[in-house]
Amino acid sequence: MVYLKNTPLEECLDSYKKEFSKLIEIDKIEPEDSLGRVCADNVYATRSVPHYVSSAMDGYAVKAEETVGANVDKPVELKFDKQAVYVDTGDAVPDGFDAVIKIEDVNKLQDGIEIIGAAFKGQHIRPIGEDIVAHELLLPKGKTIEPMDVAVMVASGTKKVLVTSEIKVAIIPTGDEIVSHKNNPQIGEIVDSNSHLFAALLKKWGANPVVYPIVKDDFKALKETVKDAAAKCHMVLLNAGSSAGKDDYSSEVINTLGEVYYHGVAIKPGKPTILGKAFDKPIIGVPGYPVSGFIVMEKIIKEIYHSLMEITSVPSITLKARLTKPAVSDLKHKEFIRVKVGKVKGKVVATPLGRGSALMNTIVHGDGLLTVPSNSEGHRAGEDVEIELFKQLDLEKTIMAVGSHDLCLDLIAKGVTPKYSLNSAHVGSLGGIMAIKKGQAHMAGVHLLDPESGKYNIPYIKRYISDEKVYLLSLAKRTQGIMVQKGNPLNIKQIGDLTKISIANRQKGAGTRVLLDYLLYQNGISPKEISGYNKEYFTHLDVAAQVKSGRVQAGMGIYAASKAMEIDFVPVFEESYDLLITEEFYKSEGFKVLHSVITSTSFKQEVNKLGGYNLKDCGNIISIEGSKKK
Ligand SMILES: Nc1nc2c(c(=O)[nH]1)N[C@H]1C(S)=C(S)[C@@H](COP(=O)(O)OP(=O)(O)OC[C@H]3O[C@@H](n4cnc5c(N)ncnc54)[C@H](O)[C@@H]3O)O[C@H]1N2
Numbered sequence: 001m002v003y004l005k006n007t008p009l010e011e012c013l014d015s016y017k018k019e020f021s022k023l024i025e026i027d028k029i030e031p032e033d034s035l036g037r038v039c040a041d042n043v044y045a046t047r048s049v050p051h052y053v054s055s056a057m058d059g060y061a062v063k064a065e066e067t068v069g070a071n072v073d074k075p076v077e078l079k080f081d082k083q084a085v086y087v088d089t090g091d092a093v094p095d096g097f098d099a100v101i102k103i104e105d106v107n108k109l110q111d112g113i114e115i116i117g118a119a120f121k122g123q124h125i126r127p128i129g130e131d132i133v134a135h136e137l138l139l140p141k142g143k144t145i146e147p148m149d150v151a152v153m154v155a156s157g158t159k160k161v162l163v164t165s166e167i168k169v170a171i172i173p174t175g176d177e178i179v180s181h182k183n184n185p186q187i188g189e190i191v192d193s194n195s196h197l198f199a200a201l202l203k204k205w206g207a208n209p210v211v212y213p214i215v216k217d218d219f220k221a222l223k224e225t226v227k228d229a230a231a232k233c234h235m236v237l238l239n240a241g242s243s244a245g246k247d248d249y250s251s252e253v254i255n256t257l258g259e260v261y262y263h264g265v266a267i268k269p270g271k272p273t274i275l276g277k278a279f280d281k282p283i284i285g286v287p288g289y290p291v292s293g294f295i296v297m298e299k300i301i302k303e304i305y306h307s308l309m310e311i312t313s314v315p316s317i318t319l320k321a322r323l324t325k326p327a328v329s330d331l332k333h334k335e336f337i338r339v340k341v342g343k344v345k346g347k348v349v350a351t352p353l354g355r356g357s358a359l360m361n362t363i364v365h366g367d368g369l370l371t372v373p374s375n376s377e378g379h380r381a382g383e384d385v386e387i388e389l390f391k392q393l394d395l396e397k398t399i400m401a402v403g404s405h406d407l408c409l410d411l412i413a414k415g416v417t418p419k420y421s422l423n424s425a426h427v428g429s430l431g432g433i434m435a436i437k438k439g440q441a442h443m444a445g446v447h448l449l450d451p452e453s454g455k456y457n458i459p460y461i462k463r464y465i466s467d468e469k470v471y472l473l474s475l476a477k478r479t480q481g482i483m484v485q486k487g488n489p490l491n492i493k494q495i496g497d498l499t500k501i502s503i504a505n506r507q508k509g510a511g512t513r514v515l516l517d518y519l520l521y522q523n524g525i526s527p528k529e530i531s532g533y534n535k536e537y538f539t540h541l542d543v544a545a546q547v548k549s550g551r552v553q554a555g556m557g558i559y560a561a562s563k564a565m566e567i568d569f570v571p572v573f574e575e576s577y578d579l580l581i582t583e584e585f586y587k588s589e590g591f592k593v594l595h596s597v598i599t600s601t602s603f604k605q606e607v608n609k610l611g612g613y614n615l616k617d618c619g620n621i622i623s624i625e626g627s628k629k630k
Pocket residue numbers: 003173174175177178190191192193194195239240241242243244245248269270271272286287288289290292357
């Protein structure tokens with residue numbers, strides 16, 4: 001079967017947008033009801049603000065020329081009514097008066113005031129139109145109305161504002177496996193989260209989403225639903241069924257009702273997007289994977305929506321950052337890579353996150369997008385790139401943690417919020433040490449056993465970080481063990497038992513993998529004797545999930561992960577999970593906040609609730625001097 005074409009994004013958008021005339025329906029509404037709506041015409045002020053000469057302070061209106069020469073040695077006296085009139089802030093300044101002296105700067109007498117300083121003409125006076133002048137342009141056509149826009153319209157006399165009618169966008173979730181979030185999903189069933197994502201985005205943009213009930217993979221049912229949606233809405237989004245699987249009907253349905261212009265856009269994620277037209281309306285097939293859906297909404301649907309509504313797009317917030325890891329890309333697609341951003345040693349750094357189109361967490365925990373154009377193979381680590389931020393970030397208040405993951409880090413993240421935000425990227429203990437060495441992180445979670453000395457972390461830190469002083473904060477002693485299926489049906493008791501079963505392992509450089517290697521070595525077992533030794537997973541929870549699913553019978557990990565996955569645990573070893581900290585971060589305010597969280601009673605209580613941790617040394621810090629440091 002011939003798969004989809006791969007048309008460049010800009011080419012698709014340019015020609016597709018031209019297919020549709022602008023939506024010219026207009027509502028005339030009161031300004032107070034207009035928040036989030038889009039101006040269908042320029043809005044001009046009908047009244048100046050302020051519309052009379054007013055006092056900016058509580059005090060006395062005076063005539064500037066009568067105050068000339070006043071000083072401490074020669075105070076000037078001004079009589080009430082003719083020379084000085086009391087005014088509150090906002091009061092009209094009487095005719096003939098041209099300055100206001102603040103009440104605290106006058107000495108009140110029986111029949112007037114005494115002043116010890118001259119007032120200049122216009123002092124503390126707000127002239128007519130100081131803020132807004134009648135007939136000036138308040139809001140241009142195409143502007144989305146914000147809270148202060150409502151206020152200026154009301155203040156400057158707008159009685160009715162012309163806004164573009166809210167566009168109705170149909171969202172049709174499809175797929176035999178898709179169920180409502182109100183159901184308890186069975187194996188093979190997937191909760192419809194996309195409809196909620198799309199509806200929320202559309203609402204944020206000011207559109208009116210209409211979510212249809214989930215439609216099964218049935219050509220006729222799908223066709224009827226699209227027909228109904230096109231009759232009732234301005235645009236139709238068909239979700240999933242966009243690729244070329246046996247039950248992927250979106251393209252066929254659109255072609256039957258109208259025409260498919262493009263099937264396959266050269267972007268990643270989002271490749272199988274379908275741009276079509278039926279009944280003169282845009283009918284768009286959005287890919288099923290949630291991140292693909294998000295990118296297609298942001299990069300395609302938003303553009304089309306803005307074009308139909310003649311909305312002026314607000315440019316996104318961008319920032320230059322240095323990549324901590326390579327971001328490779330293929331030549332065929334424009335790729336949108338999610339990244340985390342932080343500031344370490346005065347440099348803004350960005351760490352690429354997982355690429356999977358199903359990974360919603362990369363949007364939730366990510367800070368922005370790195371766009372790699374087609375015809376580019378991407379970027380090397382250390383290159384400066386531009387990041388499009390999801391939201392404004394306070395980089396001075398961001399703590400970058402790169403290294404091994406532990407559930408305690410999530411509790412620390414909760415504890416430092418809202419003063420700071422903890423950004424963590426999981427690259428294993430060794431990856432964390434290297435990130436500290438390269439100045440790409442403030443701290444790294446580490447738990448690496450040195451097989452020769454039997455000591456944790458310090459030998460590795462000394463080996464890899466030789467030219468600077470760093471600090472090691474003891475977080476917890478963690479019980480590492482063998483995670484097994486509930487009830488331990490295979491009666492696994494020790495490392496030797498792993499030779500009889502299949503396991504899931506951690507990635508190279510992960511402390512848990514180093515520990516497994518050490519224990520295998522001590523027991524005289526070669527990794528080759530362990531089935532599944534080369535199956536790599538990035539977190540304890542990933543391994544626990546493999547065990548829970550029954551795909552493997554065991555995996556090394558921490559107690560808390562087995563507890564979270566409701567499987568069983570055979571304790572084997574107590575290891576040190578520490579935080580490696582740069583000197584710069586150690587001396588910062590952020591570290592003080594972090595340390596106070598770690599040593600708080602509430603943090604310790606929460607860690608103890610997770611189980612499998614010993615906190616006797618928690619919070620202790622040692623410094624490690626680089627051997628090459630002069
Ligand atoms: N043989 C090929 N298969 C696929 C290709 C390909 O090139 N060749 N492309 C992959 C890419 S890339 C994407 S993206 C997806 C697009 O899939 P569809 O749009 O056809 O959607 P489905 O296959 O039905 O579902 C994919 C995935 O998304 C989940 N999904 C669907 N709807 C929802 C929803 N409402 N809420 C949450 N999640 C949803 C669905 O369960 C699947 O897991 O195709 C690849 N395949």
